[in-house]
Amino acid sequence: MRFIHSVLFLGFISMHLFAENGHQLWLRSGSGKSINVVCNKKSSTLNIAEEELKSGWKGQAGKNIYLIIKRDDLIKGDGFILSDNKIQANTDLGILYGVYELLRRQNVGDDIKFDVCNPAYEYRVLNHWDNLDGTIERGYAGNSIFWRDGEDAFVVKEEDKVLWQEYARANASIGINGTVLNNVNASPEMLTHNVLNRVKAIADILRPYGIKTYLSIKFSSPSMIGGLETSDPFDSKVNEWWNEKAKEIYQLIPDFGGFLVKANSEGQPGPQDYGRTHADGANMLADAVKPYGGVIMWRAFVYQTSEEDRAKQAYNEFMPLDGQFRDNVIIQVKNGPIDFQPREPFSPLFGAMKSSSIMPEIQITQEYLGQGIHLVFLAPMWEEFLKSDTYRKGKGSTIANCTDGSLITQKYTAIAGVSNIGLDANWCGHLFAQANWYAFGRLAWNNSLTSEQIANEWLIQTFKNTDQKSAIFNPDWELNFLKPIKQMMLDSREAAVNYMMPLGLHHIFAAEEHYGPGPWWAPKGIRKDWTPPYYHQADSVGIGFNRTATGSNGVCQYSENVSLLFSNTITCPEMYLLWFHHLSWTYKMKSGRTLWDELCYRYDSGVKQVRHFQTVWDKVQPYVDFQRFFHVQRKLREQSRNAQLWKDACLLYFQQYSHLPIPYDIERPVHELDVIIKEDLERH
Numbered sequence: 001m002r003f004i005h006s007v008l009f010l011g012f013i014s015m016h017l018f019a020e021n022g023h024q025l026w027l028r029s030g031s032g033k034s035i036n037v038v039c040n041k042k043s044s045t046l047n048i049a050e051e052e053l054k055s056g057w058k059g060q061a062g063k064n065i066y067l068i069i070k071r072d073d074l075i076k077g078d079g080f081i082l083s084d085n086k087i088q089a090n091t092d093l094g095i096l097y098g099v100y101e102l103l104r105r106q107n108v109g110d111d112i113k114f115d116v117c118n119p120a121y122e123y124r125v126l127n128h129w130d131n132l133d134g135t136i137e138r139g140y141a142g143n144s145i146f147w148r149d150g151e152d153a154f155v156v157k158e159e160d161k162v163l164w165q166e167y168a169r170a171n172a173s174i175g176i177n178g179t180v181l182n183n184v185n186a187s188p189e190m191l192t193h194n195v196l197n198r199v200k201a202i203a204d205i206l207r208p209y210g211i212k213t214y215l216s217i218k219f220s221s222p223s224m225i226g227g228l229e230t231s232d233p234f235d236s237k238v239n240e241w242w243n244e245k246a247k248e249i250y251q252l253i254p255d256f257g258g259f260l261v262k263a264n265s266e267g268q269p270g271p272q273d274y275g276r277t278h279a280d281g282a283n284m285l286a287d288a289v290k291p292y293g294g295v296i297m298w299r300a301f302v303y304q305t306s307e308e309d310r311a312k313q314a315y316n317e318f319m320p321l322d323g324q325f326r327d328n329v330i331i332q333v334k335n336g337p338i339d340f341q342p343r344e345p346f347s348p349l350f351g352a353m354k355s356s357s358i359m360p361e362i363q364i365t366q367e368y369l370g371q372g373i374h375l376v377f378l379a380p381m382w383e384e385f386l387k388s389d390t391y392r393k394g395k396g397s398t399i400a401n402c403t404d405g406s407l408i409t410q411k412y413t414a415i416a417g418v419s420n421i422g423l424d425a426n427w428c429g430h431l432f433a434q435a436n437w438y439a440f441g442r443l444a445w446n447n448s449l450t451s452e453q454i455a456n457e458w459l460i461q462t463f464k465n466t467d468q469k470s471a472i473f474n475p476d477w478e479l480n481f482l483k484p485i486k487q488m489m490l491d492s493r494e495a496a497v498n499y500m501m502p503l504g505l506h507h508i509f510a511a512e513e514h515y516g517p518g519p520w521w522a523p524k525g526i527r528k529d530w531t532p533p534y535y536h537q538a539d540s541v542g543i544g545f546n547r548t549a550t551g552s553n554g555v556c557q558y559s560e561n562v563s564l565l566f567s568n569t570i571t572c573p574e575m576y577l578l579w580f581h582h583l584s585w586t587y588k589m590k591s592g593r594t595l596w597d598e599l600c601y602r603y604d605s606g607v608k609q610v611r612h613f614q615t616v617w618d619k620v621q622p623y624v625d626f627q628r629f630f631h632v633q634r635k636l637r638e639q640s641r642n643a644q645l646w647k648d649a650c651l652l653y654f655q656q657y658s659h660l661p662i663p664y665d666i667e668r669p670v671h672e673l674d675v676i677i678k679e680d681l682e683r684h
């Protein structure tokens with residue numbers, strides 16, 4: 001009997017130890033070692049800080065740690081000073097961030113010594129593209145954690161609160177301090193009574209963790225839900241409506257962050273509908289939230305007013321308005337000039353607008369990078385972007401410097417990431433997509449971190465010591481797990497670029513879901529700049545979009561050095577070659593190969609890389625709990641099949657124009673182009 005009991009007990013323990021659905025993210029419980037926390041103030045945020053420290057402490061047992069709120073000129077905003085036995089900050093939130101940093105260092109094994117840690121950006125904001133009915137635009141991890149359809153849509157349940165609190169904690173642990181709760185393609189209903197009450201309930205939970213709530217608004221709300229005849233920003237009744245709406249919101253949520261606006265973009269209404277400018281629209285809203293300290297994040301993702309090269313349109317519309325925006329307007333600019341492609345050069349707006357606050361918008365959800373299926377660690381892409389040199393003030397004018405206030409003074413500094421979070425147990429659909437959420441927060445706090453550091457931190461916190469099969473029992477964990485998996489993460493973005501759209505190719509996706517390959521996709525009646533042939537321009541001569549002076553002249557929007565660099569095929573980085581140039585199939589690449597051959601090798605190497613990732617992952621099975629292991633293994637298998645399809649589809653399609661053989665040392669396509677296209681057209 002006793003024996004049976006022990007077996008059952010052991011069975012239970014191992015089930016428990018190995019049941020890993022990834023819900024805990026990178027936040028795993030501590031060692032249970034005691035610690036004395038001494039704090040000179042009380043608040044809900046400080047309580048959290050104290051609790052976190054007590055439960056996560058991995059240092060010397062019985063140690064005294066002092067949490068001290070005391071002004072110091074070295075500390076900026078919610079920054080802090082860390083030392084061996086003390087965290088000092090100007091604000092309660094600074095203390096909480098200091099605690100998370102201390103625990104992170106303990107987990108990762110980094111030194112805990114005197115260090116002044118200040119945030120790179122003041123506003124570090126997640127943008128949820130969540131709809132009121134619970135669906136998420138470009139979401140791949142289930143429905144919204146904030147909104148649902150049905151009779152209980154506005155009931156705040158206990159489980160909602162638990163989830164929102166977990167969400168807040170995860171964000172605070174990586175320094176995120178703002179969240180936009182709904183899609184930029186906003187419903188006007190967002191500003192109605194029931195919805196605002198739910199926003200208040202969410203805000204109340206997020207507040208102690210230092211996270212402010214924001215809403216995306218529909219510009220035409222005054223006429224759609226306010227009973228007004230117009231939403232013209234020059235109409236006094238419209239102004240009054242927004243002022244009253246702001247008042248109502250701030251009465252419910254005194255620390256409400258402000259509004260995010262997508263206007264006159266992809267069919268959304270905006271001030272141009274009334275003959276007004278983006279500045280007119282943004283300023284009206286800015287005036288409404290100004291008395292309460294709110295900001296307006298006004299998106300520059302626009303391309304609907306002219307026939308110009310889409311990549312040029314945001315710059316053309318916004319540059320003339322520089323200097324016309326109120327000081328509480330921040331212009332939110334996507335990292336690249338088109339739309340979150342696997343690789344884009346930086347948007348020429350960065351560093352160019354001198355009298356406006358500009359914030360980068362990057363996409364954490366993998367709309368164009370394999371969605372919930374592909375393992376693609378995005379930090380290398382963001383690092384590449386942040387380190388891009390705009391040359392606006394000479395060499396070294398990186399995007400990071402131009403946007404964080406260190407080179408160009410801005411009233412506000414901010415960065416936004418389009419969230420990849422949903423109701424899935426592991427939050428992000430793909431376990432490794434959690435690393436992208438993590439990376440966004442870490443880079444928003446410190447925009448000079450390397451992808452390698454971020455991957456290292458995430459892997460250790462997510463996988464080390466999480467079950468009996470891992471580090472404690474495997475002294476070789478670092479060699480056998482950390483090293484190869486980190487390398488896989490670091491290579492994963494380049495692999496995706498290779499099998500999807502190498503050498504500067506862009507937007508050659510199937511239809512509007514942006515998942516598979518579709519360089520042929522061009523249904524009649526659809527906007528040209530939504531179709532792949534507009535972007536790849538393949539013909540019998542060659543391939544690529546000519547954005548030099550002999551083409552759309554997109555290069556002229558960059559500063560002189562950059563423009564010269566991109567204009568010349570010799571100096572243009574090969575990764576952007578076909579973004580800026582239309583080149584013949586036999587153009588000689590730096591490798592000595594023809595462009596066609598190089599394209600073939602790139603596609604092939606992308607496939608090989610993913611096949612290699614499968615081996616790398618299979619080898620670490622002894623170090624990972626079964627649930628997470630099989631989850632990733634299955635996803636990698638699908639990614640491999642997809643990569644093969646991308647390669648075959650693109651090479652066979654482009655071969656119709658190049659009329660050249662696929663180099664014979666490359667594995668032959670295994671799909672038929674006509675079948676791929678037929679199936680694709682049937683699906684769409």
Ligand code: GCV
Nearest residue numbers: 129137138184185262301339
């Ligand atoms: C929210 C792309 C996406 C859209 C998205 C849009 C935007 O076009 O495909 O789903 O809309 O960008 O950023 O506004």
